[in-house]
Amino acid sequence: MINELFEYILNKIPELKYFKYDKIFKLESGKTLPKFQLAYETYGQLNSTKSNAILIFHALSGSSHVFKDNSEIGGWWDEMVGPNKPFDTNEYFIICANILGSCYGSTGPNSLNPLNGKIYGLDFPIITIHDIVKAIKMLIDHLGVQKLLTVTGSSMGGMQVLDWVINFSGITLSAIPMATAAYATTFNIAFNEVQRQAIYSDSFWNNGNYYSGFAPNKGLRLAREIGHITYLSEDIMREKFGRSLQNNPKLLFQFTEEFEVESYLQYKGTTFTKRFDANSYLYITKAIDYFDIRQNGNLIPTFSHLENNKFLVISFSSDWLYPTSKLKEIVFALKSNSLDVSFVEIDVNYGHDSFLIDCKDLREVVSNFLTNIEV
Amino acid sequence: MLKRKDLQIICEYVTDSSRVLDLGCGDGQLLHELVKEKKVKGLGIEISIDCIKNCLKKGLSVIQEDLNEGLKDFKDNSFDYIILSQTLEYISSPDNLIKEMLRVGKRSYISFENLAYWRNRLSFLFKGRIKSSKNGGSIINGKKQQLLTVKSFQELCKKKGFIISSRIYLPKRQFNLTKIFPNLFSRTAIFILKCKS
Structure with missing residues (x-):
C-alpha cells in the first residue's frame, strides 16, 4: 500500500519531527481541518539570541528533507544547504516543513480523517498556498523563533515565500523567491x-x-x-x-x-x-492554480505595507515554466514600493529545475546576499 | 575612499539621504561610498553577474538589467540622482537612455572619458590608435564603444534638447585650460543634466 511506502521513506530520516496542532484549523475556502500535523526538519543550532533562523519552503513534490545530513536519503537541496553551503548549517538554524496536503508526514489526503477514522481521500478540503503558509507559521511560533533572517524557496516554494512575506513581514528580515511568480499563469494552470x-x-x-x-x-x-x-x-x-x-x-x-x-x-x-x-x-x-497575490490584477498594492524587508529575486534564463518576465513583475512591484530589491537572472540551461543543480553563480549570489542580513 | 576622480566629485554632489540610481554600477564602489557616507537609499543596475556578486557582498541592492533596454521598469521622478559613470560609451542609443534618465531622476550625472583629450589625439596621430586610460580601446575589450567627446556630447544635448545645468572637466590643473578648451584638455568630463520640469 502506498502509505506504507511513505512511512518507510520517513523512517529513514533521523531528524524528522512532528508538530501537531489539535485545534480546528480554518482554511481560506471557509472549510476546516479538525486538526493537522506537519513533518519538519531542522539543521544547525538556533543561537542564544534566536537570531539565525532561516525558513525554506519546498516545491510541489518536495519534502522537509532539505538536507541529507546523517540520513541515507539525499536532501532535495543538498547543493544549497549544509556546512559551508550558502544556507550554512554551521551558521544558521535551517527549518523546512513538509507542506499541508503533501504525503511526507504532514496532514494530507492520505491521512486519517479524525472525524470518521478513514483516510481522507477527496474528503480532504481544498487548500491554498496561504493555508500552507499559515500552518507553517504555527510551527515557527511553536519553535519559539521570533525573527527569520530569510525565507526562501523556488517554484511553488517561491509562492510560499511571497505569501509569507506579505503576511508576516514583521518577523521576516529578507526573502529570496526563486523561479516563481506572483500568480499562476494561464500556462501554469x-x-x-x-x-x-x-x-x-x-x-x-x-x-x-x-x-x-x-x-x-x-x-x-x-x-x-x-x-x-x-x-x-x-x-x-x-x-x-x-x-x-x-x-x-x-x-x-x-x-x-x-x-x-x-x-x-x-x-x-x-x-x-x-x-x-x-x-x-x-x-x-490546485493550490498552485489558485495562487494570485495581486489585488485586482495589480501587484504594486500587494507590497505597499512592507517597509524594511530586503529581497533577492532570482530567475533562471532557461526556465519557461516561470520565466524571467514573471520574476521581473515581482521586482517591478517591489521597486515601485521603494523596497530594497536585488534581482539576478542566472544564466543556466537546465530549465525550471536549474535551482536544484550544482550552480556556482546561484551559490555565490545567495551567500553574498545573506552575509549582510543581520538581526 | 574612491579611486576615480569623477566618482569622488559625483559623491560630493550627492546630498544626504537622497535616492540614488547608479546605472552600470560595476562593483558598487560609488554606491557603497554613498550609502556609507551619505546614507542614501541606493540602487544599482548592472549586467555582469560577477559585478552583481560584489555589490551583494557589500550589501547593496542591485538589479541585473541591460541598459540598452532603457529604464521602462522605473517610475517617473522616482530618484533624486541618476548616475551614469563611464558607461555611456557602451550604450547603443545614448540619446534614448539620457531621455529615460531625465524622466526617472531629478538630476542626472553623466561622466565619460573624452576621446578628444590631447593625449588621445597624440596617441592617435603617432601610434594610430587611441589609448583610453581605462579601457584600452573598443577592440581590445571586445565591447561596442561609442566615440564620445566633450564636443559631440554637447552637440547631442543641443540637438535633443537636453538641458546641461553644469559641466565639470578633469583634470583640474594646467592653469585651468580645461575651462577654455574643454574638448582638448579634459580627460574626463562630468555633465549634470536636469529634468525639464
Whole structure:
C-alpha cells in the first residue's frame, strides 16, 4: 500500500519531527481541518539570541528533507544547504516543513480523517498556498523563533515565500523567491490541468479512493512525465538525449520506447510513483492554480505595507515554466514600493529545475546576499 | 575612499539621504561610498553577474538589467540622482537612455572619458590608435564603444534638447585650460543634466 511506502521513506530520516496542532484549523475556502500535523526538519543550532533562523519552503513534490545530513536519503537541496553551503548549517538554524496536503508526514489526503477514522481521500478540503503558509507559521511560533533572517524557496516554494512575506513581514528580515511568480499563469494552470487529467483518467484513481488497493500509478506516471518536460529546457534535453536511441542500434518501426528521451521520461515517471501520492499531486497543483497575490490584477498594492524587508529575486534564463518576465513583475512591484530589491537572472540551461543543480553563480549570489542580513 | 576622480566629485554632489540610481554600477564602489557616507537609499543596475556578486557582498541592492533596454521598469521622478559613470560609451542609443534618465531622476550625472583629450589625439596621430586610460580601446575589450567627446556630447544635448545645468572637466590643473578648451584638455568630463520640469 502506498502509505506504507511513505512511512518507510520517513523512517529513514533521523531528524524528522512532528508538530501537531489539535485545534480546528480554518482554511481560506471557509472549510476546516479538525486538526493537522506537519513533518519538519531542522539543521544547525538556533543561537542564544534566536537570531539565525532561516525558513525554506519546498516545491510541489518536495519534502522537509532539505538536507541529507546523517540520513541515507539525499536532501532535495543538498547543493544549497549544509556546512559551508550558502544556507550554512554551521551558521544558521535551517527549518523546512513538509507542506499541508503533501504525503511526507504532514496532514494530507492520505491521512486519517479524525472525524470518521478513514483516510481522507477527496474528503480532504481544498487548500491554498496561504493555508500552507499559515500552518507553517504555527510551527515557527511553536519553535519559539521570533525573527527569520530569510525565507526562501523556488517554484511553488517561491509562492510560499511571497505569501509569507506579505503576511508576516514583521518577523521576516529578507526573502529570496526563486523561479516563481506572483500568480499562476494561464500556462501554469493549463499544464497542471493536463497533469490532473492524467491522474483522473486512471481507473485505479477511483475518485481518490485507492488507499486500500492499487494506486493510480499509470496516471501519476504520465502526470509526472508531462511535468518533467516543463521542468527542463529544450537545450538541456537536446544536450542530454538528442535523438539518441536507447537499446537498439537502429529504428525498430514499432510502438516501443526507442529514443533515450522516452525511456528517461518513463523512468522519471515510474520512480515518482514510488515516492508520491496521486491525490497529493492533485491537491498541491490546485493550490498552485489558485495562487494570485495581486489585488485586482495589480501587484504594486500587494507590497505597499512592507517597509524594511530586503529581497533577492532570482530567475533562471532557461526556465519557461516561470520565466524571467514573471520574476521581473515581482521586482517591478517591489521597486515601485521603494523596497530594497536585488534581482539576478542566472544564466543556466537546465530549465525550471536549474535551482536544484550544482550552480556556482546561484551559490555565490545567495551567500553574498545573506552575509549582510543581520538581526 | 574612491579611486576615480569623477566618482569622488559625483559623491560630493550627492546630498544626504537622497535616492540614488547608479546605472552600470560595476562593483558598487560609488554606491557603497554613498550609502556609507551619505546614507542614501541606493540602487544599482548592472549586467555582469560577477559585478552583481560584489555589490551583494557589500550589501547593496542591485538589479541585473541591460541598459540598452532603457529604464521602462522605473517610475517617473522616482530618484533624486541618476548616475551614469563611464558607461555611456557602451550604450547603443545614448540619446534614448539620457531621455529615460531625465524622466526617472531629478538630476542626472553623466561622466565619460573624452576621446578628444590631447593625449588621445597624440596617441592617435603617432601610434594610430587611441589609448583610453581605462579601457584600452573598443577592440581590445571586445565591447561596442561609442566615440564620445566633450564636443559631440554637447552637440547631442543641443540637438535633443537636453538641458546641461553644469559641466565639470578633469583634470583640474594646467592653469585651468580645461575651462577654455574643454574638448582638448579634459580627460574626463562630468555633465549634470536636469529634468525639464
